[in-house]
Amino acid sequence: MATRYWIVSLPVQSSATTLWSRLQESISKNSFDTPLYRFNIPNLRVGTLDSLLALSDDLLKSNSFIEGCSHKIRRQIEDLEKASGILASSLTVDGVPVDSYLTKFVWDEAKYPTMSPLKEIVDGIHAQVAKIDDDLKVRIAEYNNVRSQLNAINRKQTGSLAVRDLSNLVKPEDIVSSEHLVTLIAVVPKYSQKDWLSCYETLTTYVVPRSSKNLHEDNEYALYTVTLFNRDADNFRIKARERGFQIRDFEYNSETQESRKQELEKLMQDQESLKSSLLQWCYTSYGEVFTSWMHFCAVRLFAESILRYGLPPSFLSVVLSPSVKSEKKVRTILEGLCGNSNNTFWKTEDEGSMAGLGGEADTHPYVSFTINLI
Template sequence: MATRYWIVSLPVQSTPASLWSRLQEAISKQSFDTPLYRFNVPDLRVGTLDSLLSLSDDLVKSNNFVEGVSHKIRRQIEEFERVSGVESGALTVDGVPVDSYLTRFVWDEAKYPTMSPLREIVDNIHVQVARIEDDLKVRVAEYNNVRSQLNAINRKQSGSLAVRDLSGLVKPEDIIMSEHLVTLLAVVPKYSQKDWLSSYETLATYVVPRSSKMLHEDNEYALYTVTLFAKVADNFKTAAREKGFQIRDFEYSPEDQESRKRELEKLMQDQETMRSSLLQWCYASYGEVFSSWMHFCAVRVFVESILRYGLPPSFLAAVLAPSVKSEKKVRSILESFCNNGTSTYWKSEDEVAMPGLGGEADTYPYVAFTINLI
């Protein structure tokens, strides 16, 4: 599948059929590796020249917006597929791969009646795509909120002993809680463990001798218990802090542990469900935006062809997918079909652009713009 296509239009001097067969022949002879397809633009409502000029000023900007939303959704799909380990599939519009939808484009009359004013069609496309973009922002924000909560919990689980959640490291038998006695948890730098073991009994009065036991260690710290009389706990904490030992606030509660475990499981399940449903939504929405984009391109070809070649509308639209090395040759072939009076519209480097035409269409004697699928 090509990822970059040109949509072009050429002025018709005799009949569209004869121009099409001449173009096919020229491409097959001189650039046989360039796929070529008709791009079927319907007979749209022209309106006034002023309305066309006014509309064409907005076409490039609107195109960039629609294209941007298409790429945004595509990137979101790629990220979700990577995270979920889902094999990347072909993106589709109503079951048709997007490249096939482009190369076999058919105007949807039910969705965009051809008798509607062009401005109305363009505005409808813009509104629809903007709605999908807003929807995407809301859905992604909800998903990221759940992911942030999970990341925060995981950081607590995997951080150093100075910050991590200790509930999973402490068992009921490690803690003594009575009317007079209390067990504290001390986070001791690994290089200070000897100092802790030799000094903790003297950091306050009424510390139970030999009550300190190591529960866990990581790369930086060791976690120790110490049991003492509750009334001296504050004095002990102050003295410990002065020696560089951190006393972590901790209250053992099996109910809290179970509740945290359930919360974590629920968040993981929520994240999985949301990601799966958001991925399905992205698949469907990408198809919708891509379809809107191709209808928009048809309007753009129609408007720019009239502004370049004049009225009544008489042009042939085509889709090509030249390789980088064939581009120059294909440009030259297309230009050869524009030598019958239309070259007066061509903007050379030191001439002023023809009013109403935007972007790369100004650079060539024929209408042309690029579709980047990625």
């Protein structure tokens, strides 16, 4: 699939059929690797030239917004497919590949009546895409909120022993809890394990001998238990801290453990459900935005062609996809089919050349703008 297309209109001097044949012949002879298609625009309602001029001021801004929304949804699809381990899919619009929809574009008269004022069509397209864009923001925020909660839990479970959640490392049998005895959880630097084992029994008076047990180790720390009399726990914490050992606050509670487990499972289910729902929504919405964008491009090409060539409407609209190396050659072909009048005036090399209608950066003696599908 090509990713970059030009939508172009050429002024018709005599017959659109003749001009189309000349263009086909020139492309075939001089740039045979450039795909060329007719871009069929219906007879839209022109209105007044003043209304067209007013509309042209908004066309570029609206196009940037609609194009941006299209690309935003496509990137979201790519991210979701990657996160789901899905092979990148070929997106479709109305059941056909994206590039096919563009190159075989057909105006949807039922959705966009050609007798409607151009501004009404443009405003309707903009409003529809804006609604989709707002909906996308809400859905992404909802999905990211669940992801953030899961990431926070995962950080607690995968961080160092100094900060991570200990509930899945400490088992009920590791804990002694009675009226007089308590088990504390110590985080010991790995290089200080010998020091811990040689001194923990004497840090305070009421430590149970040989009660320390290694539960877990990571790259930095080792996790140990130590059992002592309840009344000596606070003093032990102070003495341990003085020796560089951290006593973690921990209380084993089977109900809390089960509640955390259920919360984690629910968040994981919610994430998968939201991911799947968002992906399906993106598939559908991408098609809606893309069809809106192509209809907008048709209106834009029509309006700018009237402003460029005058009334009555007499122009040939086409879609091309030249390779980078063929671009200059194709531009020359297109300019040659416009006749010689005012060609110099529209050359981009001239610093004083007229800015293109709708704010195009590259100006030519014909209407042209670029469609980037990715």
